[in-house]
Amino acid sequence: MTTSDQRRPRVVMLVGNFIDGDSRVQKEARSAAEAGWDTYLVGRSRSGKREESELGEVTVLRPAESMAATKYRTYHPRRTGVGGLIAYSTIELGKVKHQRQRIRQSNLAVERELLARKAADGMNPASKLVDEAVLAARALGVKAAGYWIAARKQALDHNYAAVQDSPSTSSEQRKVRRGGEGAVWDAQPRLVDFEDSFGRAADELEPDLIHANDAEMLGVAVRAAARAKAKGRTVKVIYDAHEFFAGDTRDNPTWAPAMAAQEAKYLPLADAVMSPIEGYAASMVEFHGIEKFPGRKPPVLVKNMPALADLASAGDDVPGVRGALGLAADVPLLVHPGSVTNVRGLQTVVEALPELPGVHAALLVGRRDGYVAELVAMAAELGVSDRFHLLDYVPSEELTAYLSSATIGLDTLLHTPMHELTITTKYWSYISARLPMVVSDVKATSELTRELGNGEIYVAGDAASFVAAASKVLADPSAYTGVYTDETLHRYSWEGQAETMLELYREVTGQDPSAL
Known part of the structure; x- marks a missing residue:
């Protein structure tokens, strides 16, 4: 102590x-x-x-x-264009003005009813004419105010929509x-x-x-x-x-x-x-x-690699992706966990499935709308819906064990500046799960795959090239998984990365908790 x-x-x-x-x-x-x-x-x-x-x-x-x-920025949209000169400054102010206008309109009906009752009770005809004229003038004023309020609210709505479509103006971007x-x-x-x-x-x-x-x-x-x-x-x-x-x-x-x-x-x-x-x-x-x-x-x-301790602690309690789909051990299964967007290149996988008979593909996704739904529709059009699967995310500490029952891990990035530099977290999970890989030819990922010899590379976005690479790995998966030695697994695990992080802590602070 x-x-x-x-x-x-x-x-x-x-x-x-x-x-x-x-x-x-x-x-x-x-x-x-x-x-x-x-x-x-x-x-x-x-x-x-x-x-x-x-x-x-x-x-x-x-x-x-x-x-x-953040809330102020959200509810105080920028005033843009000519309409910006008349737009309400805030959403709340627009709502309040609109509510008051509705009350004024309702009150006109009430005032007409009151005037009718006064007339029925024997109101002086001259007074009635005066009150009717005043009420008519008030009604015109309320109507005019309604047009003005509607115009200001419409301008506000336009500004708000513009913020959603383009969060910043060109002037703001330059600043x-x-x-x-x-x-x-x-x-x-x-x-x-x-x-x-x-x-x-x-x-x-x-x-x-x-x-x-x-x-x-x-x-x-x-x-x-x-x-x-x-x-x-x-x-x-x-x-x-x-x-x-x-x-x-x-x-x-x-x-x-x-x-x-x-x-x-x-x-x-x-x-x-x-x-x-x-x-x-x-x-x-x-x-x-x-x-x-x-x-x-x-x-x-300090790379974001899976922890071997998580894989060991998961043991046999994790049913795995194959068990979740109810697929036999000899059914070829391609797997991809993580974000699904159009620049992730997963359309290539769907396009390739008709040329890979008997091969199943599973995506672990956080949501099933948007681009994911587009992929599902594409699979249906191509007649491969029965072999294209969606599964929910699993806890990160269970992911490696969950993936290990698949046949091949996929890393399908398309060419973007960031993707050329990136080794994705899923890549390290595939190594820990001892999966062979099929990866696109983005720079960092393809270079490491060639160095390790743990998979095949295809031309990003090219379904025919993907089919050729996947077929080669499926023909002999063990030719690629033999590179996963204990030393390799440690080098590409969080345990090895944590040592680097902690050494940096000691260097920067000059403090070592183990010495206390």
Whole structure:
């Protein structure tokens, strides 16, 4: 037991998601705690209220979140075009004005009824004429107000729809690319909200080390370290870069430049950089000139690989993908877990199934609408619905064991800048599950597959090429799985990666919990 003067070094891991589905940060936190670090994993709260729980020896903290900046941006759409000059400034104001107009219209009917009753009770004819004229004028005013309110609300609705279709204006995009903090916060208000909640948590916990996952946490971590320094405490910062934003292709046009701007500003104040992808690490060095920072070494690779301990603990309790489908052991089964979008190349698999008689394909998916539904419809058109299957996600700690009963693991990425640099998490799961692979010819994945000899490569998006590669592996799977030695499995497991992460912790902080 340590004294108060010898408290265990504390690491606070920040991640801008809800933690539950993030296998990487969960493994990082468990490994740090097992190595003796007093570990806090800080993520988002679904309830918006402060929540605390345990993940093994890790304290999971989800601080209270108002998300005030994000809500303001959502309900105060930009005023665009001529209509923007008359549009209501907020959705709430538009609703209030519309409600009041409905009441005014209802009141006109009430006032007509009151006037009719007065007339029936013997109202003076002259007074009746005056009251009728006043009521008619009021009705015209209410009608005119209705047109005006409708026009302003229509302009507001137009602005709101424009925000959904294009979250940022071209002017805003230019400002974000220049890196101005105000422009970045306007375009991505969640950064302000994260500072409000995660920054307070970092101050409260008084860590020795902040492990910032993703760019939205980098500024939060650096500012917390600066506040601690002003109070006489030393807090080190490690930035865990999960993405390379120069190659980002997501729909929100300001997200990537905003995150790149965050990196450019705050990276010089981070004490070390980690990355799960070799291509990202190399590209960051070139893009940000990391090697020019005083005393900074290149990003350290800590890949998001499966934990062998999870595979061992799963044992025989996991029925596996084959059992879930009720397929016999000799039925060829192709498997793909993870995100399904048009750039993942899974259309190629469906197109290839008619040329692979008797072969089944299973996708593990989080939802079944959108592009997934399009693939299902395509399978029906091609007459292979009985061999094209959808299954739900399984817990990350069970995934490797779940996949191991398949015949081949698929990695079907199409050519995009990010995909050329990426080795997907599923690739490491296939290795741990000892599955041979069929992969597309994107750069990083195909190079590693050639190096290991654990699968065949096809031309991305080419069904005929896919059929040839899959047929070759199906003819002799053992020719590819023989490369999976115990040494290979350890090298491509989380246990091997955790050692690298913990060594970086020791280097950066100069502290070793095992010495206490």
